[in-house]
Amino acid sequence: MTDAFSLPPEAAEARLNVAARTLELLRTVPALAPRYAGHPEGLRRLDELAALPPLLKDDLNTALVHLEPRSGTAATWLFQSGGSTGAPKVGYAPTGFYMAAVQDHWQALDRDDVFANAWGAGRMWGAHFLAAALADRAGCRVIALGSITREEYPDWLAFLADRRVTAIGGTPSVLRLWFAHARAAGIGLPALRKVLWLGEAWQPQLEEDLAAVAPQARRWGMFGSTETWVVGTNTPDCPADTFHPLPEQLVHAGPDGLLDFTTLDPEMLNPVLRYRTGDAGELTTCPCGRPGRAMRVLGRRDNVVQVRGLGLHVDELVARAEREPGVSRAQVVITEDGGRATGVDVLLLADPGAAVDAAALRAELLSGTFTLSTAFQHDPERVTVRVAEALVGNDRTGKTASLVVREVQRVTGEAS
Numbered sequence: 001m002t003d004a005f006s007l008p009p010e011a012a013e014a015r016l017n018v019a020a021r022t023l024e025l026l027r028t029v030p031a032l033a034p035r036y037a038g039h040p041e042g043l044r045r046l047d048e049l050a051a052l053p054p055l056l057k058d059d060l061n062t063a064l065v066h067l068e069p070r071s072g073t074a075a076t077w078l079f080q081s082g083g084s085t086g087a088p089k090v091g092y093a094p095t096g097f098y099m100a101a102v103q104d105h106w107q108a109l110d111r112d113d114v115f116a117n118a119w120g121a122g123r124m125w126g127a128h129f130l131a132a133a134l135a136d137r138a139g140c141r142v143i144a145l146g147s148i149t150r151e152e153y154p155d156w157l158a159f160l161a162d163r164r165v166t167a168i169g170g171t172p173s174v175l176r177l178w179f180a181h182a183r184a185a186g187i188g189l190p191a192l193r194k195v196l197w198l199g200e201a202w203q204p205q206l207e208e209d210l211a212a213v214a215p216q217a218r219r220w221g222m223f224g225s226t227e228t229w230v231v232g233t234n235t236p237d238c239p240a241d242t243f244h245p246l247p248e249q250l251v252h253a254g255p256d257g258l259l260d261f262t263t264l265d266p267e268m269l270n271p272v273l274r275y276r277t278g279d280a281g282e283l284t285t286c287p288c289g290r291p292g293r294a295m296r297v298l299g300r301r302d303n304v305v306q307v308r309g310l311g312l313h314v315d316e317l318v319a320r321a322e323r324e325p326g327v328s329r330a331q332v333v334i335t336e337d338g339g340r341a342t343g344v345d346v347l348l349l350a351d352p353g354a355a356v357d358a359a360a361l362r363a364e365l366l367s368g369t370f371t372l373s374t375a376f377q378h379d380p381e382r383v384t385v386r387v388a389e390a391l392v393g394n395d396r397t398g399k400t401a402s403l404v405v406r407e408v409q410r411v412t413g414e415a416s
């Protein structure tokens, strides 16, 4: 059973005191205490850890509401942790965001870099600040870009080319926008050598973009979540879906193929103990040759899709629409352009003779679904709710899924 962990027992068990303390904390949360009742007090061995129940996002949020952790040495930052519906749920981290340990094991940035930080800033998003902390450790030059509007791309790209930017970072779908606009505007970034990414799976189309815009650039990936922070990293020599876990992050591949994470870092504020992000995966050997166990991430198992870098809980959205009087079924249709969501349509099948107020439902879904209101804040008209004659079926399987993702024909020269 212990070979299902990223660290061998002798390395992991020496640090399990941190997990034991997390377990103690979780036992103080009234809503969670019963689930740990049958388990021994301490935590000394990996098989004891593997026997604990996994924590899901909602469990962790319940625990955080009760624990309200605070850093003893730095400011405590509140970041979005899930919360695809209603108000954002909150995860905590101290200034520094645990990036010193990342820099110790992964030198994606160095002192000579000019780094454009294109992760969106504000709105309690963590990635921008995490990347800034990494750049701080590296001592490089930083251009804090954040997110920009469509019209601004050519000017900013010209600026980045002029500044001889050597590194850029963002979610893969945001990076695709940058490179698509660069291609459309005919702007090259010949000095760019590093593309840092986090938040979504790597998109193979990016290789094509890079070949055209920045032939010297290679990908440098981080894997993590707002709950766990950075779990593992990879380099251009690793497959894009394979990451090397940090020694402070204990990764476990469950018999059901789901990954869970346990922090071994005493400074970690979130009580991460067998925490499941919903990602499926396995432990493997990385072909880059670096020793130790690597984790291969095989994608999400729960019905959460990434919409412009935020998780949208499809089942929750459908359930909410189907509670509306007169609605018999609902379906979410996401339209994508090169991996980027251009619109979300909620299709409704109405009961015969029923009058459904789709406009009122749309207003409710848009304001009540954090991912939709945030991701489409600049173009809310791209979120529609309407009664349809039929839902979109799958011709191959004959099934009608709650989620359909459609690709639109790519329009070149969209920036002009």
Ligand SMILES: [Zn+2]
Pocket (backbone or CB within 6 Å): 234, 235, 237, 238, 239, 242, 244, 286, 287, 288, 289, 290, 294
């Ligand atoms: Zn590797």
